[in-house]
Amino acid sequence: MQYFLFRRTIGFVLTLLAVSVIVFAVMNVLPGDPALTILGLDSTEDARAALRRELGLDAPVASRYLEWMSGAVHGEFGQSYAWSAPVGELIAERLPLTLSLALSGMLFTLLLGLVMGVLAAADHRRFGDWGVMFISQLGIALPAFWLSILLVLLFAVKLRWLPPGGFPGWDEPLAAIRSLVLPTIALGLVQSAVLARVTRSAALEIMRQDFVRTARAAGLGRSRVLWRHVLPNALVPIVTIIGMQFAALVTGTIIIENVFYLPGLGRLTFQAIANRDLFTVQALVMMFTAIVIAGNFIVDVAYLLIDPRLKGRMR
């Protein structure tokens, strides 16, 4: 098992390295002059050359990559051109909001998706099952940003229960949580539809097995069997999909933050694009990908916890 953990960790680091090469290559080697992008078409060649020197773009690509990576390991991503501040600081200020949003979205997804999926399986081929399947089919086709707009329309414009967007800061915890309610639902609802489908089919698979019948025959109640015996045994495929959903949720925050004007990493990304701040974009893309890859790594390790049988096999 230690060998398994060791191998996965190596794989995790290698994937991060490979992705960093891709990100760096796309942003630096592809035809296109960052100085031209920043200064615009009407800039003079002299001004562009001066900026390239200032940004360190006149050094060879390989040494620039090494410098970027060694900085990144220490949490330093260079100086932002647009904000005149260290990119690392910009990210550190906004990371808590993005992580809170991603985690609350994940929690919402898990609660709703697992409950709907298990209930659909329990009500197999009856009304509840069809209802869940229909809603989840619809949920998969629903763009998250349109769902957000509809939520704002209902809960902020018509009912005036919740704010339509913006974030007051953590100094006002209650207002902060209120402003994250709609973004969390918008982020998690579509994913919970996907999770409900997977949970349903995984639970149906387990419900057919003998030990479930034995448990029922031994006099255990329906819901106890469902939640204590069926769900834990259906977890392997469910955890697989949760890993993929974590990635979707993290990139989903980019869209949701822009819909609700939340000052997190996603909003920063678009401000950086609008300001042609290439270094900031590069750092942010790397950051998002790293979070996604880290999520997958955690899921890999989680298999060991949910299925002790794998411990012997995974070597």
Next chain:
Amino acid sequence: MSRRFALVLPANAAIGGFLLAVVLCAALLSLVWTPYPYAAMDIGGKFQAMSGEHWLGTDQYGRDVLSQLMAGAASSMAVAFIAVGLGGLVGVALGMVAASAGGVTDDAIMRLGDLGFAFPALLFAIMLAAVFGPSLGVAIVAIAFINVPVFARVARAAAIQVWTRDFVLAARAAGVGSFGISVQHVLPNIAAPLIVQATIEFAVAILAEAALSYLGLGAQPPLPSWGRMLSEAQTLLYLAPQLAIYPGLCIVVTVLGFGMLGDGLRDMTDPRLSKERAA
């Protein structure tokens, strides 16, 4: 399989096909005719409600909403077809090379594919938009890019099975090279799963294009786009909430259409799967 194919069209495929037919007809019609030119402004006639003249009313510049939706259908469909087509072409080629070559080439291609999976389309589009500036071309390339590993995987998995069949052995004995066998024998035999995958990927592409255009990374004005219509409507929610409804409905109907058609086609071409689903 062929009997099922001929006799029974699953309900979801039929419904999906119908939804898509409606959207496709609107898209094709918009190429030759829309009720009004989609970009024609009429400031005096802004925010009109539904009427005989403007079936779905007008927007903040007095532009006819129905005309914009029709033109938006055309551009959404075009982006999806081009992006999935491009990504599919490259992906299928890579997958078939991996299947026919095997060994190190196979490993190298598929590990690269794994890396591609680690990259969400949105992040790729963001990088390209930062380097080249946002445009519809950037959106198309980004959506095509995420399709490459998907098609490579499906093509490789299906092609590997075909390579073990007797008629491939016969062709090889007859002196046909790997390339010839791939094109003449493997490709026709892996077409069914590829078409099913493509249908599902169209749904993904429509969603991705809408999201990118909404964020300003896709279609640029004056090119019509459902995603951009929504981002414009969002600033007018208190004034004209109806403008935020129609484009979203169009996206959902189209995505649902491709999704249901894809599910139905998969059930038809793979009866084993459909039995599992029904169980």
